[in-house]
Amino acid sequence: MKRIAFNGFLSVSILSLLVSCGSTMSLSQYLEHLDSGEYNPCISELEKKNSRESNNDRIRDNFDLAMIRHYQKDYDSSLSILNETDRLMEDSVTKSISKGFASAVANDNAAEYEASPYEYVYVNIFNALNYYNKGDLEEAAVEVRRLNEKQQKYLNEYGEWIKNDDSKVEISDTYKKLRLDSSKISENLPERPGEADIFRDSATARYLSIVFAMMDDSVNSSWNIDADSRTLKALNPAFDVDSESSISSGMGRLDVLAFCGLIGRRGERRLIIGPFPGLQFPTGRHFVYIPAFDLEFVYPEFPAPQTILHPQIVPTFGWGPSFTIYPGKNEIIKMPQNSVDSIRIVFDDKNLSQGLNLSLLEDFNYAVQQDVHVKARKAYSRSVKRSMVKKFTAVAGATATLLIAEDAVNNDENLFTIAAYATTYLTAAKAADQIDRTETADIRQVYALPAQSFAGGIELPQGKYSFRVQFLSKSGDIIGEESFKDIEVINGKTVLVEASCQK
Amino acid sequence: MKKSILILTALTAFSLISCGSTQVDRYEAGADVKDLSGYWNENDIKMVCEELISGCIASPRVSGFKAANGRDPVAIVGKISNKSSEHIDTAMVAKRFQTAIINSGVMEFVADKEQRLELREEKVDQAEYAYETAKSIGNELAADFMLQGTVLSHVDQEGRESVRTYQVDAQLIDIETNKILWQGEKTISKYVKKASKKL
Numbered sequence: 211m212k213r214i215a216f217n218g219f220l221s222v223s224i225l226s227l228l229v230s231c232g233s234t235m236s237l238s239q240y241l242e243h244l245d246s247g248e249y250n251p252c253i254s255e256l257e258k259k260n261s262r263e264s265n266n267d268r269i270r271d272n273f274d275l276a277m278i279r280h281y282q283k284d285y286d287s288s289l290s291i292l293n294e295t296d297r298l299m300e301d302s303v304t305k306s307i308s309k310g311f312a313s314a315v316a317n318d319n320a321a322e323y324e325a326s327p328y329e330y331v332y333v334n335i336f337n338a339l340n341y342y343n344k345g346d347l348e349e350a351a352v353e354v355r356r357l358n359e360k361q362q363k364y365l366n367e368y369g370e371w372i373k374n375d376d377s378k379v380e381i382s383d384t385y386k387k388l389r390l391d392s393s394k395i396s397e398n399l400p401e402r403p404g405e406a407d408i409f410r411d412s413a414t415a416r417y418l419s420i421v422f423a424m425m426d427d428s429v430n431s432s433w434n435i436d437a438d439s440r441t442l443k444a445l446n447p448a449f450d451v452d453s454e455s456s457i458s459s460g461m462g463r464l465d466v467l468a469f470c471g472l473i474g475r476r477g478e479r480r481l482i483i484g485p486f487p488g489l490q491f492p493t494g495r496h497f498v499y500i501p502a503f504d505l506e507f508v509y510p511e512f513p514a515p516q517t518i519l520h521p522q523i524v525p526t527f528g529w530g531p532s533f534t535i536y537p538g539k540n541e542i543i544k545m546p547q548n549s550v551d552s553i554r555i556v557f558d559d560k561n562l563s564q565g566l567n568l569s570l571l572e573d574f575n576y577a578v579q580q581d582v583h584v585k586a587r588k589a590y591s592r593s594v595k596r597s598m599v600k601k602f603t604a605v606a607g608a609t610a611t612l613l614i615a616e617d618a619v620n621n622d623e624n625l626f627t628i629a630a631y632a633t634t635y636l637t638a639a640k641a642a643d644q645i646d647r648t649e650t651a652d653i654r655q656v657y658a659l660p661a662q663s664f665a666g667g668i669e670l671p672q673g674k675y676s677f678r679v680q681f682l683s684k685s686g687d688i689i690g691e692e693s694f695k696d697i698e699v700i701n702g703k704t705v706l707v708e709a710s711c712q713k
Numbered sequence: 714m715k716k717s718i719l720i721l722t723a724l725t726a727f728s729l730i731s732c733g734s735t736q737v738d739r740y741e742a743g744a745d746v747k748d749l750s751g752y753w754n755e756n757d758i759k760m761v762c763e764e765l766i767s768g769c770i771a772s773p774r775v776s777g778f779k780a781a782n783g784r785d786p787v788a789i790v791g792k793i794s795n796k797s798s799e800h801i802d803t804a805m806v807a808k809r810f811q812t813a814i815i816n817s818g819v820m821e822f823v824a825d826k827e828q829r830l831e832l833r834e835e836k837v838d839q840a841e842y843a844y845e846t847a848k849s850i851g852n853e854l855a856a857d858f859m860l861q862g863t864v865l866s867h868v869d870q871e872g873r874e875s876v877r878t879y880q881v882d883a884q885l886i887d888i889e890t891n892k893i894l895w896q897g898e899k900t901i902s903k904y905v906k907k908a909s910k911k912l
Contacts, residue, residue: 293800297750304873304907348795355798363870 245546249278267323269298270656277658280336289340296333299325319652327368327409328577329656335415339708354419369408372584400586407583413572414663416442420455424704449569461669463704470711471548471661474575476582477514478651482506505597508651509589512582514543548661551684558676568664672701679709689713751905753801761881765897766813772895788820789856797866823856859886878902
């Protein structure tokens with residue numbers, strides 16, 4: 211009885227330890243909850259992950275959690291998490307700068323998640339809105355200043371580094387050392403990132419900077435509104451900055467900044483090249499023949515591939531690898547659906563029946579696309595390097611095993627030792643061939659950011675206004691609606707309201 | 714049984730290690746605290762207050778007021794604006810300024826805007842519910858001077874090294890005439906070198 215009680219106690223102890231560690235939901239389950247707006251399971255999952263000291267994805271998980279809190283209008287929680295996230299990002303970016311941005315461009319899955327440059331800027335946009343929505347314009351302005359500092363110090367250096375990076379050389383060098391024909395590998399190297407792929411600024415950030423200065427002149431003493439307007443025009447020429455930032459005499463302004471959808475997701479592209487011809491591997495005594503093998507490389511792709519394609523085999527003549535391209539074996543990362551096509555403001559006041567249509571300010575998906583373009587080539591190059599190291603470690607290991615099996619045959623040649631040698635040979639060759647299957651691309655990112663921002667404003671006489679922000683589908687159906695009551699418009703100033711719909 | 718005890722002991726030890734314990738060190742008021750991050754902290758507030766307020770109370774215009782009016786000037790702390798790129802609790806800076814000036818005995822202080830509103834509410838309440846002993850409304854002492862200030866910051870960064878500079882400006886303004894009676898500024902620069910790897 212005593213023994214049963216003790217064993218029971220032991221089981222409970224083990225169970226409680228396991229429970230405290232917590233099992234996590236899969237990424238696809240998490241994204242499914244996020245896409246359907248079921249935030250509570252997401253929050254509990256993120257909090258569980260963040261409670262672990264060893265969470266390598268703390269920056270990402272924090273950011274997701276803060277965004278969900280922001281959508282729930284829990285601005286206090288959101289800003290406290292984003293402040294911590296911003297500090298963590300700063301540490302990580304400092305490391306990244308000192309390493310010449312190499313880690314910011316190509317992370318390993320096992321390494322600590324370092325935010326992408328666009329995330330490094332967006333953290334301040336949403337924190338500025340957290341402070342503003344709490345009624346603290348002064349602290350919201352602090353976030354704009356932080357953002358401006360990052361833009362000047364970090365993004366410029368980052369852009370220069372990207373332009374000067376040359377991953378092709380690394381690939382050629384690796385293959386020269388291994389005496390393999392690198393032409394097929396180099397041919398499939400993702401394109402070198404160009405100027406258009408470098409994330410340099412955010413239209414939403416510039417818009418906020420302008421709007422905050424219009425609210426209170428004193429907050430903008432350290433930034434330049436004209437420069438903001440010029441940058442915004444360059445980032446989004448279709449957005450009419452001049453009319454959106456003017457206030458006629460005797461009037462005030464009501465501005466609306468609306469966010470919709472969830473940001474697009476990157477997925478894994480897997481490239482198989484082969485077969486490479488077999489190798490005569492020197493063992494010291496003689497050569498061991500390692501049969502033909504494939505090489506398999508991974509890199510991120512945007513948008514995430516949504517289907518498993520049939521392998522496309524490109525035949526070659528004579529020597530030379532044919533190659534096959536298909537998406538990774540990892541789970542398919544489902545792209546979020548953004549059904550919002552347009553956003554309009556409908557006033558309760560019948561005299562303002564004309565309403566107002568908001569203009570597209572920024573497509574956040576573009577930032578992910580830029581980021582993936584910048585990272586793909588580097589990730590591919592690193593994958594090639596890692597693949598070669600792993601492949602030849604496996605080949606060397608297989609050779610050693612084969613030698614032992616061969617010795618056994620030499621010492622006592624019988625049916626069993628010969629069979630054992632043959633099995634070892636097949637297993638070793640297979641192991642060498644399979645080694646790349648462990649490669650996975652780093653496709654980590656913040657998932658709870660919105661897909662797009664829209665903005666627009668209207669000049670109004672001083673007074674209080676009630677209105678609805680309507681999110682419309684392509685066919686004009688109202689997908690979401692947010693109501694605002696008695697928003698006060700003051701002469702010569704602007705008031706900003708934020709609305710969002712993640713459906 | 715012995716094996717089970719060993720496993721249980723190991724598990725308990727593991728769980729205790731994983732829980733860990735929080736270490737707390739207390740600092741005496743006024744003592745230098747550890748600068749952990751290089752951001753604005755208690756030491757900076759102390760340095761700024763000590764230097765700026767000693768300059769303010771030693772100002773000849775402040776002592777000239779007493780000679781001209783036969784009483785100490787009455788002051789109030791206004792807004793200390795945060796124009797830095799860091800979230801700084803400027804209310805804390807304002808309170809430290811106030812404490813330092815009150816303790817110097819050179820100026821009298823009246824309650825700030827928020828406190829005055831609460832006090833007025835209390836007086837209205839007293840007039841209704843404690844008529845006999847109610848404090849009269851309208852006997853407030855108007856401030857002669859207002860202390861205002863601004864916190865600015867600048868970061869110069871190169872790789873893991875950075876210099877964070879904070880500049881705190883303070884002004885004592887005559888409320889009647891808007892004349893600036895005293896102005897002081899204190900700059901603090903901190904050299905910060907971040908660790909290449911977190912342990």
